Amino acid sequence: MKNIFSKSRVETFSDGIFAIIITLLVLEIKVPHIDDPLSSKNLLDALLALLPKFVSWIISFFTIAVIWVNHHKLFEQFKILDRGIFWWNAVLLLWTTFIPFPTAVLGDYPSNFLSGVFYGLVMSLMAASFSLMRFYVIRKKELLEGNVNLDLFKRGTLMSVLFGPLMYLSGIVLGFIHPWLSFAVYLGIPVYFVFSETHE
Amino acid sequence: MKNIFSKSRVETFSDGIFAIIITLLVLEIKVPHIDDPLSSKNLLDALLALLPKFVSWIISFFTIAVIWVNHHKLFEQFKILDRGIFWWNAVLLLWTTFIPFPTAVLGDYPSNFLSGVFYGLVMSLMAASFSLMRFYVIRKKELLEGNVNLDLFKRGTLMSVLFGPLMYLSGIVLGFIHPWLSFAVYLGIPVYFVFSETHE
Amino acid sequence: MKNIFSKSRVETFSDGIFAIIITLLVLEIKVPHIDDPLSSKNLLDALLALLPKFVSWIISFFTIAVIWVNHHKLFEQFKILDRGIFWWNAVLLLWTTFIPFPTAVLGDYPSNFLSGVFYGLVMSLMAASFSLMRFYVIRKKELLEGNVNLDLFKRGTLMSVLFGPLMYLSGIVLGFIHPWLSFAVYLGIPVYFVFSETHE
Amino acid sequence: MKNIFSKSRVETFSDGIFAIIITLLVLEIKVPHIDDPLSSKNLLDALLALLPKFVSWIISFFTIAVIWVNHHKLFEQFKILDRGIFWWNAVLLLWTTFIPFPTAVLGDYPSNFLSGVFYGLVMSLMAASFSLMRFYVIRKKELLEGNVNLDLFKRGTLMSVLFGPLMYLSGIVLGFIHPWLSFAVYLGIPVYFVFSETHE
Numbered sequence: 001m002k003n004i005f006s007k008s009r010v011e012t013f014s015d016g017i018f019a020i021i022i023t024l025l026v027l028e029i030k031v032p033h034i035d036d037p038l039s040s041k042n043l044l045d046a047l048l049a050l051l052p053k054f055v056s057w058i059i060s061f062f063t064i065a066v067i068w069v070n071h072h073k074l075f076e077q078f079k080i081l082d083r084g085i086f087w088w089n090a091v092l093l094l095w096t097t098f099i100p101f102p103t104a105v106l107g108d109y110p111s112n113f114l115s116g117v118f119y120g121l122v123m124s125l126m127a128a129s130f131s132l133m134r135f136y137v138i139r140k141k142e143l144l145e146g147n148v149n150l151d152l153f154k155r156g157t158l159m160s161v162l163f164g165p166l167m168y169l170s171g172i173v174l175g176f177i178h179p180w181l182s183f184a185v186y187l188g189i190p191v192y193f194v195f196s197e198t199h200e
Numbered sequence: 201m202k203n204i205f206s207k208s209r210v211e212t213f214s215d216g217i218f219a220i221i222i223t224l225l226v227l228e229i230k231v232p233h234i235d236d237p238l239s240s241k242n243l244l245d246a247l248l249a250l251l252p253k254f255v256s257w258i259i260s261f262f263t264i265a266v267i268w269v270n271h272h273k274l275f276e277q278f279k280i281l282d283r284g285i286f287w288w289n290a291v292l293l294l295w296t297t298f299i300p301f302p303t304a305v306l307g308d309y310p311s312n313f314l315s316g317v318f319y320g321l322v323m324s325l326m327a328a329s330f331s332l333m334r335f336y337v338i339r340k341k342e343l344l345e346g347n348v349n350l351d352l353f354k355r356g357t358l359m360s361v362l363f364g365p366l367m368y369l370s371g372i373v374l375g376f377i378h379p380w381l382s383f384a385v386y387l388g389i390p391v392y393f394v395f396s397e398t399h400e
Numbered sequence: 401m402k403n404i405f406s407k408s409r410v411e412t413f414s415d416g417i418f419a420i421i422i423t424l425l426v427l428e429i430k431v432p433h434i435d436d437p438l439s440s441k442n443l444l445d446a447l448l449a450l451l452p453k454f455v456s457w458i459i460s461f462f463t464i465a466v467i468w469v470n471h472h473k474l475f476e477q478f479k480i481l482d483r484g485i486f487w488w489n490a491v492l493l494l495w496t497t498f499i500p501f502p503t504a505v506l507g508d509y510p511s512n513f514l515s516g517v518f519y520g521l522v523m524s525l526m527a528a529s530f531s532l533m534r535f536y537v538i539r540k541k542e543l544l545e546g547n548v549n550l551d552l553f554k555r556g557t558l559m560s561v562l563f564g565p566l567m568y569l570s571g572i573v574l575g576f577i578h579p580w581l582s583f584a585v586y587l588g589i590p591v592y593f594v595f596s597e598t599h600e
Numbered sequence: 601m602k603n604i605f606s607k608s609r610v611e612t613f614s615d616g617i618f619a620i621i622i623t624l625l626v627l628e629i630k631v632p633h634i635d636d637p638l639s640s641k642n643l644l645d646a647l648l649a650l651l652p653k654f655v656s657w658i659i660s661f662f663t664i665a666v667i668w669v670n671h672h673k674l675f676e677q678f679k680i681l682d683r684g685i686f687w688w689n690a691v692l693l694l695w696t697t698f699i700p701f702p703t704a705v706l707g708d709y710p711s712n713f714l715s716g717v718f719y720g721l722v723m724s725l726m727a728a729s730f731s732l733m734r735f736y737v738i739r740k741k742e743l744l745e746g747n748v749n750l751d752l753f754k755r756g757t758l759m760s761v762l763f764g765p766l767m768y769l770s771g772i773v774l775g776f777i778h779p780w781l782s783f784a785v786y787l788g789i790p791v792y793f794v795f796s797e798t799h800e
Binding site: 415424425434438445462472553594 | 605613617624687698708715
Binding site for chain 2: 615618621622624625631639640644672
């Protein structure tokens with residue numbers, strides 16, 4: 001059938017992209033210039049000034065790890081990859097490969113209201129791609145593995161909307177009160193997934 | 201037989217390169233410098249000024265995704281990889297790994313006539329490598345899988361010339377009228393492939 | 401069972417990250433600017449001035465190769481990957497992907513006391529992640545392959561603390577005497593592993 | 601046996617590194633700054649001034665493709681990977697991952713005598729790692745596949761010295777006459793391999 005993609009080749013391709021993105025993030029943290037190369041004090045101050053970049057890097061690192069896990073779990077439930085899934089997956093990868101840029105903007109301008117909005121917007125577009133891929137598959141049930149419970153899959157789809165795009169949008173709204181509230185939500189989302197993963 | 205390459209190892213190597221290239225593209229978009237780090241207005245203006253870079257990034261992203269799909273479909277039809285295919289594939293990879301550079305030039309100088317020409321030229325060289333690989337295999341039919349219809353393969357080869365290098369060259373020519381017409385063609389080519397893929 | 405990760409997919413993901421990190425390191429070495437582009441003398445001086453960067457690059461290269469080997473040997477002993485191992489592995493990868501940054505800091509400020517401390521700190525956090533993953537598995541023996549000798553595994557865990565985080569911390573302390581002593585320890589750790597590997 | 605590495609995992613790791621390096625090369629070519637963003641003439645001049653960078657990029661691209669092919673052919677002849685092969689392979693990868701740096705130096709200072717020497721030196725160290733790995737295996741014949749003809753393998757080893765490190769050293773020496781002679785040799789080596797591959 002012409003309409004089918006090799007599932008393992010698409011998974012390997014996506015995994016490769018996740019591995020590269022999670023690794024490239026650190027390239028956005030540049031070595032600071034200090035006036036006196038021998039002064040520990042100067043270097044300490046310069047490293048401390050990079051703290052927002054370290055924080056935004058860690059948030060994005062765990063976010064991408066969670067994307068990887070969720071991608072893993074979602075694709076396990078697909079029996080066949082048609083072109084629709086392929087291109088929804090491409091949209092998900094588009095937003096995922098973009099993550100280093102809003103991460104760097106957030107790290108450079110942590111107290112700027114708009115950098116938090118921008119980060120949350122990209123993340124909610126990424127998360128929405130997951131949900132849209134799920135909605136697409138709900139309409140084409142024959143793509144799902146036989147052992148998938150459709151009711152559970154539908155409920156998981158609603159949860160993916162709630163804990164994905166909606167949560168990120170709420171992070172944006174909280175930024176109107178204080179930029180750091182957005183930070184907290186963006187960190188909270190992967191942490192929630194890490195802990196709900198581990199202690200389930 | 202010394203003349204044969206492991207098909208799966210060449211595919212994995214090529215897939216790895218496609219995954220890396222599609223991910224590296226975003227590194228060409230640098231965080232803008234703004235005068236007042238706290239001003240949302242400043243950051244908004246700076247992000248809007250990056251719009252041509254976002255557009256050229258999205259065009260190249262989907263172009264590389266389409267290259268990946270076409271590579272996938274073409275290699276499925278090969279039974280044996282000889283050194284000729286290997287080196288035509290290397291030429292294809294050469295132009296593909298080059299894509300981040302013309303993409304960045306196009307994003308930095310979107311209204312410069314030459315940046316559109318340069319982008320189209322690199323893309324038509326990349327697309328021509330596909331066609332040349334197909335012509336090579338037509339002359340060495342024993343490399344094709346038994347279930348490949350040679351007439352269909354020949355027709356596909358002509359189509360690959362038409363929708364590949366020729367289309368990109370027409371994009372270059374349209375740039376003589378207005379640079380943005382080139383943009384439209386370069387975006388149209390992967391979009392055409394995406395939709396002809398999905399709604400076939 | 402929902403609690404289980406595909407071991408081969410996690411290994412491939414980790415291997416991908418190690419391959420990318422070991423390759424990205426060199427990007428932190430920038431081509432020097434020289435006043436007279438034709439002067440061999442100028443270029444020689446500029447390249448010699450990069451010597452600390454070359455040394456820190458080589459140290460980190462072999463350190464990551466050793467991480468890869470140790471990861472390889474550790475994962476061979478796991479029968480099942482549960483979420484705990486997955487997230488300890490993510491923490492290990494977090495510190496590993498960070499390595500290019502302290503490497504570049506060390507290369508730029510080789511005589512600054514703090515850059516040696518910073519490098520050693522990141523490395524001891526990376527090494528501690530290995531030990532913590534081992535301690536986690538000791539408490540959940542059912543994750544280990546049947547042929548693993550638990551006493552040997554426990555002894556290996558103590559050795560991993562000794563030759564990992566403790567050794568790096570001793571490198572930090574020696575930096576109080578002279579920065580280059582830290583260098584020597586950081587180079588000595590992977591060299592020790594290379595030789596204990598080869599001549600065992 | 602503790603002394604053995606998974607051949608497929610080491611090959612995948614090495615292939616990943618080759619794929620990344622061949623792709624990263626292009627990152628060293630930066631978008632030129634031009635005074636008038638709308639002037640085609642300015643952009644053309646700026647792109648033409650990058651010609652030495654394009655040439656050094658293409659040389660290194662095909663050199664790494666040839667490294668990949670030779671690595672492929674060499675590892676096919678190994679039955680077992682012991683720690684000795686592993687670490688000789690690591691040394692080969694060290695020099696291979698370094699290639700983007702001398703490539704960029706050569707592209708930036710094409711007429712500087714020393715940049716040609718530096719490029720040739722790194723390449724001959726890379727090529728020597730291949731030969732040294734072969735010499736190591738000649739002394740430990742039990743690592744070779746049963747169908748490998750030892751006499752042919754020994755002759756191949758001598759050829760690898762001749763067409764590898766010695767050829768690169770001769771390129772360095774020719775640079776004393778004119779820098780561009782070095783260029784010609786460095787380009788000639790992969791071209792020779794490409795053609796001896798294809799027309800054998």
